[in-house]
Amino acid sequence: MAEERSLNFLEEIVEEDIRRGKHDGRVLTRFPPEPNGYLHIGHAKSICLNFGLAIKYGGKTNLRFDDTNPVTESVEYVDSIKKDIQWLGFTWDKELYTSDYFEILYEYATTLIKKELAYVDDSTAEEIAAAKGTPTEPGRPTPFRSRSVAENLRLFAEMKDGKYPDGSKVLRAKIDLANPNMHLRDPLLYRIKHAHHHRTGDVWCIYPMYDFAHGQSDSIEKITHSICTLEFVPHRALYDWLIENIGIFPSKQYEFARLNMTYTVMSKRRLLELVNNKHVDGWDDPRMPTISALRRRGYTPASIRNFAERVGIAKRENVIDVGLLEFCVREDLNKTAWRRMAVLDPIKLVITNYPEDKTEWLSSENNPEATDGEGSREIPFSRELWIERDDFMEDAPKKFFRLAPGLSVRLKSSYIVTCTDFLKDDSGIVTEVHCNYIPGTKSGEDNSGMHVKGTIHWVSVPHAETAEVRLYDRLFNVENPAAADGDFKDTLNPESLTILDKVYIEPDLKNAEPGKGYQFMRIGYFTLDTHSAPEKLIFNRTVGLRDTWAKEAKKA
């Protein structure tokens, strides 16, 4: 089954490193989320990349929580992140936390101070920002840049001991205030935050900045390939500078372009805003691009992994058509989902020549795609059926292969019927369709030689069960909500959720299992919602089936 595929640029780098015997051919990656939000589909791309690389080249991947900012982080997020990675099908080697390294990072900082490569600065945030200059003008030193090693050591220790309030002092690297790379203009290494940390509690009141934590953590773990997104490219010079001047294991950073998707926002800040402002029902609202939402919506791990594979890895900014994600889940579900019948928008079909009290139990296959026989279930058939309102037209165009006066269709797994009549109410709405069935045409026993163009789904009226069905549409009305003028929330799609509270379903759907995908024939893929209960079933639509008729009808 090995599929020929050309290498992406990171695989080329790894293969070249292995060829040259770098790190004895060892490959160790890491996935480093900050526990300040739920993982989204963009993270899924990164997870598949990092874990995938390690799997492909016989290496391992650490899960490391980048928890250096206690103000925004929490264990709720830690737990959700672990669950999502496991659900996607990946197993990390070690579960680690940057906060595990606070002690050693502190030592690294004192090492830099002793080498006269770091100093304590008492300037305010504004003063430091002003003194950094601009991209076109060099920065200038603050009055504290020339402090002695001894004084810096003492002040830094006192910072750690809690002698100073938040914001009163920082530790900065002493590099080059005129560097064209702004990240090298004496970047901040530590700031004072008297905040409770979800793991270290109140032990620390100084916390390292990202730049003084990430590369060092990589180095401590002897990560060979530290993969991050493009916005960190300018940080790489600092990443290397710190590792070199502290004198530790030379991990290397590589950058790829993050995933963007049409009709979606992908920043944790914006997603959090949607949650906090109740535009959605939480991080796992099925309209969200989070992994937990996709899971609740009925996406499968395999479909997300395939998606990550198909979008590719490169350094070019990209916007992926959300249709590709939908394609991937249809592709997977088509092979695995059991077929069932449900009528979302019902109209009654009466088979006038069928006995009133008769019920036939008809057999219908669970999955026509299955080669190993996934079996079948029995469906009750009777004189009165629910069919889809869309499947009847009073005046049908030529290419309409469903019911209209005089037209015949196959009832799925059952008989061919011919429409004879219909009833309307006072306002002109069709209320009932009448037809005759043709006895010799029962599925499996049909030697009538009759051929009809269309097959429609149905549910027997006296046997029908009911369920709530939730239909989801894109959350935003524009392709790139983040780029919209003004507030991105103004581009929210008010019709992103439609709730149908009484949908008729075939009896076997009472046995639907959580986490399993079902195809409601001719409609789409559905799965039980997390809030579903036996006495009140709730199905989420994962994605609709491709509908070429809808396209055709639109043209006309």
Next chain:
RNA sequence: UGCCCGAUAGUAUAAUGGUAGUACGACAGAUUUUGGUUCUGUUUGUCUAGGUUCGAAUCCUGGUCGGGCAACCA
């Protein structure tokens, strides 16, 4: 008007100096007891101007366009 990244069909992604290919989409057809699936075919592309070379998407130079960088965020 500093530094860094990038630019190949509508969207992504390959071709690593030698036939511009693949996927999704779109369009057309075949098959079909799901207007689903499957299959076949068609359509659309190397940002630009020079240069090197027998030969350039690929190497060089200039330009254009897009993105990033001046958080006590990551």
